Amino acid sequence: MGQDLVLYGYWRSSAAYRVRIALNLKGLPYESKAVHLVNQGGEQHLPDFQALNPQELVPCLIDDGRVFTQSMAIMEYLDETHPAPPLLPADPAGRARVRALSQVVACDVHPLGNLRVLQHLTSQFGADDAAKGVWSRHWIGLGLQSLEAMLAGNVATGRFCHGDAPSMADACLVPQVYNAVRWKLPMEDFPTICRIVDACQSLEAFQRAVPEAQPDAPATQG
Amino acid sequence: MGQDLVLYGYWRSSAAYRVRIALNLKGLPYESKAVHLVNQGGEQHLPDFQALNPQELVPCLIDDGRVFTQSMAIMEYLDETHPAPPLLPADPAGRARVRALSQVVACDVHPLGNLRVLQHLTSQFGADDAAKGVWSRHWIGLGLQSLEAMLAGNVATGRFCHGDAPSMADACLVPQVYNAVRWKLPMEDFPTICRIVDACQSLEAFQRAVPEAQPDAPATQG
Numbered sequence: 545m546g547q548d549l550v551l552y553g554y555w556r557s558s559a560a561y562r563v564r565i566a567l568n569l570k571g572l573p574y575e576s577k578a579v580h581l582v583n584q585g586g587e588q589h590l591p592d593f594q595a596l597n598p599q600e601l602v603p604c605l606i607d608d609g610r611v612f613t614q615s616m617a618i619m620e621y622l623d624e625t626h627p628a629p630p631l632l633p634a635d636p637a638g639r640a641r642v643r644a645l646s647q648v649v650a651c652d653v654h655p656l657g658n659l660r661v662l663q664h665l666t667s668q669f670g671a672d673d674a675a676k677g678v679w680s681r682h683w684i685g686l687g688l689q690s691l692e693a694m695l696a697g698n699v700a701t702g703r704f705c706h707g708d709a710p711s712m713a714d715a716c717l718v719p720q721v722y723n724a725v726r727w728k729l730p731m732e733d734f735p736t737i738c739r740i741v742d743a744c745q746s747l748e749a750f751q752r753a754v755p756e757a758q759p760d761a762p763a764t765q766g
Numbered sequence: 767m768g769q770d771l772v773l774y775g776y777w778r779s780s781a782a783y784r785v786r787i788a789l790n791l792k793g794l795p796y797e798s799k800a801v802h803l804v805n806q807g808g809e810q811h812l813p814d815f816q817a818l819n820p821q822e823l824v825p826c827l828i829d830d831g832r833v834f835t836q837s838m839a840i841m842e843y844l845d846e847t848h849p850a851p852p853l854l855p856a857d858p859a860g861r862a863r864v865r866a867l868s869q870v871v872a873c874d875v876h877p878l879g880n881l882r883v884l885q886h887l888t889s890q891f892g893a894d895d896a897a898k899g900v901w902s903r904h905w906i907g908l909g910l911q912s913l914e915a916m917l918a919g920n921v922a923t924g925r926f927c928h929g930d931a932p933s934m935a936d937a938c939l940v941p942q943v944y945n946a947v948r949w950k951l952p953m954e955d956f957p958t959i960c961r962i963v964d965a966c967q968s969l970e971a972f973q974r975a976v977p978e979a980q981p982d983a984p985a986t987q988g
Contacts, residue, residue: 596870598915599870610859616874617865624858636834636846643839647872648821651836655877668901679890693820 549574550606552596554581555604555758558654559615560603561719564758566619568749569710570626574605578760616650619712631712634732636738642706645694645713648719653687656680657723688724688734691717696736703743710744718744722755771796772828774818776803777980779917780876781837782825783941786980787872788841790971791932792848796827800982803881838865838872841934853934864928867916867935871942875909878902879945902949910946913939918958925965940966944977 551567551574553560567574579602580587587593588600597604597613605612605624612618623631632639655661657680665671665679666692695701721741724731731738744750755761773789773796789796801824802809809815810822819826819835829847834840845853854861872900876943877883887893887901917923927935928935942961946953953960966972977983 578917598919599874599912601874612859612862612866614866614869616873617862618868620865621858621862624861636843637834638835639846640839641842643842644836645833647836647839650869651838651873651877652823655873656883663877664901664904665891668897668904669887669893673890675890679886682886682890690821697820 548606548608550577551575552577552579552593552604552606553758554579555600555755557581557602558719558723559601559650561753561755562615562650562715563605563618565715565718565750565752566622566631566712568624568752569629571627572622572682576759578758580760585603590622607663616712616716623673627655627711628644630713633706633711638700638706638766641698642711643702645691645705646716648687648694649650649716652690653683653720654723656683657727677727679722681729684720684724684727684729687720687743688729688731688737692734692737695740701736701740704740710747710749714740714744715741717741718750768942770828770830772799773797774799774801774815774826774828775824775980776801777977777983779803779824780941780945781872783821783975783977784837784872784937785825785840786803787932787937787940788844788853788934788976790974791851791853791937792844794844794848798981800980802982837867838934838938841937845934853937855928855933860922860928863920863922864933864935867913867927868938870909870913870916874912875905875942876945878905879949894971895942899949902945903933903951906946906949907940909942909947910951910953910959914956914959917962923958923962926962931972932969936962936966939963940972 549572551560552715553564576710579593584590588602596611599613603615603618605618612621619631623656632642651732662676667670670680671679695705700706702708717737718741723738771794773785773800775786801815806812810824816822818833821835825837825840827840834843841853854864884898887898893901917927922928924930926932927939939959940963943959
């Protein structure tokens, strides 16, 4: 099955980055197909991709001809079809904690700074790049502040977000911190998050998933 | 265990509404504690609640003294600890579909129209009520358009979002449609969604969860 996996993504998409980490943690090989989110008015809006995902968003995973969307749903699917190593702990309370940490990022932070939202802030409110930066730093800062409290104040936190093995929560956290750095958010208030991200970045699964290592990343980034 | 369940929510919170539906579908009794999102500058920001949930958001479920946050994580937890009737199908591909439908709402629609986001549109961009309406209808419309395509074009859709029994996807869809109606979004382009919501609303579990039926709902709504 692994050989048939195809991931439609974009090098800098935070949600695609999560799925790349999960695939790498599972040791699953996949074919990478780039959907450029800006070129041609956004290749995600072209009919061929729209037929795969009516949401016109990446990532989109094809497994043996079946189409899967939404990064957390994809990671849960990979965890159910390829259980080892697990992306979620075994106990229901632990699973709920990892899912909640993931959802702080995937529901309450990332959607607010998504490309389409920033574009819409410009079209509806005339937001320029500076205003988009203020907006993004506000929401990322608020989210990381919550995450820092949830992680620093909990004995279940270990070398990673939950215990000493990487989970779905780490696969969500690392791309969000990549975004925070891109928006020049000061990180010194988030020592636990920084420590965990450092631990993740020491792993090959995370290293191979970074945006700059993707085939569609431009040779030089601005 | 059921008798020890306490749900911190707010009558009109879409995310709390999801969890109420899930608890009712499972037949689990719970004590309802209201966190007024506007009174006192937002009771979710008071120290007592902040200690429960550093995100300062509802819902928050207490099960036998343990704290659970994030509505989808809570629903998955309830499904793992009280498996019947299930909120997710048995097969991994079906589970991925229900989760993806849920996440279209919970990640890509609802977070953009949340109270705190609308308040921030005013503070950063001076958005008035009309502009907030335009913003909300844009994102809800886009989300429902995707959901309609995902539901109408798939043989797995039945009387409900997935087959003929309500799932987590229906628990996410119904509160979002409640919001759409509140923002006066025309619904005639979404016949499959409307049909499914009607089917849900015929069930007592959904009826008891509606905002207006909650103890903290005001006697007359504006």
